[in-house]
Amino acid sequence: MKKVTKGIFALIAGVLVFGLAACGDSESKTLSTKEITIGVTGGPHQQIAEQVKKMAAKDGLTINVKTFDDYNTPNTALSDGDLDANNYQTIPFLESQEKDKGYDFDIAFKTVAFPMGVYSNSIKDLKNLKKGDKIAVPNDPSNEYRGLKLFEDAGVIKLKDGVEEKATKNDIAENPLDLEVVELEASQIPAQLDEFAAAAINTNFAMGAGLSINEDSIYHEPVKDNPYPNVFVVRSENKDDEVVKTLEKYYHSDEIKQYIEDEFNGSVVPAF
Known part of the structure; x- marks a missing residue:
């Protein structure tokens, strides 16, 4: 009987310890209001984060800015807990990553947009494209x-009706000029621009090549x-944390908006 009683007490003690540990884990999941680590890609996102960091420091919030040179690692790092947040991706890219990799993320707020442009070293207007x-x-x-949508909006091609965000050149329904559409790694296109009559280039890579959307596209x-x-x-568990709301105020402040407008000349624009 004593052995049974001891066993019950041991079991209860174990449950209590587990319960306390679980409570501790739950509390630790809330992001700190004193220090936070944000992942960004190099370039504008990093520059803006550094400005936000300066603002936060005045209020006693330390922001560690971690810079990445690819689009996949920041989400992996966030999922693994190496980051508290990240800012670098569009909604379609995020949704694709969540679907493919099972991430449990949430959008806290919008930051900036990088309008994509078509560039050329040989023509001044897409109407000058030849067969x-x-x-x-x-x-x-x-x-x-x-x-592809850029070229469609310009009247160069027409995509199939109802085409989804993952469309490729195989989803082109009409190509009156019989243009040869080449699919390339986004970062490589600026260096190979001379090989094409025109090319759609992501703004971050265009900026890296010294191209401005307002002056060159x-x-x-x-x-x-x-x-x-x-x-x-x-x-997802951190979407409503206090520090996230504080960061939104910084990112959406007049000071940051003015910085974006002054620094990037329309190639990066506020999305709030």
């Missing part, structure tokens, strides 16, 4: 549709109310 010319678009699922997405805003992303 059989080569054009280039990014080959990744989240950006190829944007590139021959066609581009809407600058105002751009349909592809970048978003500040957190794990």
Whole structure:
């Protein structure tokens, strides 16, 4: 009987310890209001984060900015807990990653947009394209549709009705000029621009090549109310955390808006 009683007490003690540990884990999942780590890609996102970091420091909030040079690692790091948040991706890219990799993320708020443009070293207007010319678009699922849609909006091609965001050149329904559409790694297109009559280039890569959407593109997405805003992303459990709301105030402040407008000359625009 004593052995049974001891066993029951041991079991109860174990349950209590587990319960306390679980409570502790639950509390630890709330993001700190004193220090937070944000993942970004190099370039504008990093520059903006550094400005936000300065603002936060005045209020006693330390922001660690971790910079990445690819589009996949920041989400992996966020899922693994190495980051508290990230800011670098569009909603279609985020949704694709969540579906493919099972991430449990939430959008906290919109930040900026990078309007995609069409660039050329040989023509000044897409109306000057000739039969059989080569054009280039990014080959990744989240950006190829944007590139094809740009050429469609300009009246160069027509996509199949009801085409989805993961469209490729195989989804072109009409191509009156019989253009050769080349799918390339987005980062490689600026360096190979001379090989094409025109190419759709992501703004971050265009900026890296010294190209400005307002001064150099021959066609581009809407600058105002751009349909592809970048978003500040957190794990779902942290969406309503106090520090996330504080960060939104910084990112959406007049000071940051003015910085974006002054620094990027329309190639990056506020999406709030």
